[in-house]
Amino acid sequence: MQKLAIQGGNRLNGEVRISGAKNAALPIMCAGLLTADELRLDNMPDLHDVATMRKLLEQMGVTAAVEPGAVTLCGAKVDKLEAPYEMVKTMRAAILVLGPLVARFGEARVSLPGGCAIGSRPVDLHIKGLQAMGAQIHIEHGYIHAQVPRGNGSSKGCGRLKGARIFFDLVSVTGTENLMMAAALADGVTVLENAAREPEVVDLAHCLIAMGAKIEGAGSDTISITGVEKLHGASHRIMPDRIESGTFLVAAAAAGGDITLIDARADILENVLEKLQEAGAAIHVAGSTINLKMNQRPKAVNVRTSPYPAFPTDMQAQFMAMNTIAEGSAIVIETIFENRFMHVQELRRLGAQIDVEGNAAVIKGCAQLEGATIMATDLRASACLVIAGLVAQGETIVDRIYHLDRGYEHIEAKLSALGAQIRRLK
Ligand code: UD1
16 A cells, blocks of 8 residues: 655745646536537546546446546447446545436436545435436435436436426535536426535536536526536536645645645635635735745634635645644634544644544644654545644654545645655555
């Protein structure tokens, strides 16, 4: 199993290019199932999850022509309407094939994702939404089997979903994305209420609109979709990764330094940038660059995760790492996932002082962490441990970094270019 060895103590200086967003690329790849034409995607990140999604789509009959930083998908010959357990268990975003398959073919068989390290993460809202649109859904042998009865206004020999008004009890990103894709080909108007406002939902909407979908309100909590009979090919550029952006900024705020993100977007990072300023960093935004300068020990900052535009759960662990060496104490409250403090035990191995009570963690900043061997448990927890390694005294070994490769493109190369001492042990 691959590991990272980090020698702590270096400041970070220089420029780093931000990759395309994983959480936009994965749903947008699934949009390729909605048309028989070609969908070209640029600014694609080179990530393990992206490769897994491509394999899954290929198993279904989609062709994928890969170039550096781009992929062209073609769904003309989709013949297997199934996402097997082996794939869904390694990448929960595979659930995003459900809406497109049911919408275009009137049928799908997708494995239930089950739990993961950060919580139970059900998909009941995806299922209820499709049922409201006329799909009949049975759970059999751990699989969601969805079928739209024939004669449901269909012109294709299989049933067609019907527009519906759908209210989300909880704000769900992939739930909103799945139903938005399904509604794009449904008969009539679908209104999604209490929808997720995440920028990745907006990016997906832009791609669908380029494919001929009629969508209004993406980015607000009410999205209205007027279904069309057919979608066509398009080309789309994946938005920059706001979580990768935030992760590099927090790393520099914790380690000290002067870094500039290239190809980033400050407008979708407002909450994170404010928190970094509160920690004492100087932030300067110019066009698509974000510069951060930090010349002091960070001040502890409280964080409470909530759906966008509030503070993202995917940045919680990284801020926790910064708080461990900050001046003062901070409270970090996680409201999205019930078990997203797996990194706390590992940070404690480096000497961090953290108490957890339910969904709140109290962190007492200490002057110095000490390097040790620690284990990554999930994607963002891994990023948190890398940041801790960058500030710890001596060597930190981060084990099980396959989590990191799922969501961060060439992270050790990018950090090395900024002056970090980090290498991969194979
Ligand atoms: C997405 C992101 C993930 C991020 C999360 C929260 C992708 C591929 N993943 O995950 O990185 O951490 O948003 O912003 O974009 N819930 C239900 N029933 C459902 C769906 C969700 O109860 O049917 C609950 C979940 O358990 C959780 C909350 O709603 O408590 C938010 O989950 P959701 O937004 O759906 O997370 P993901 O879309 O899986």
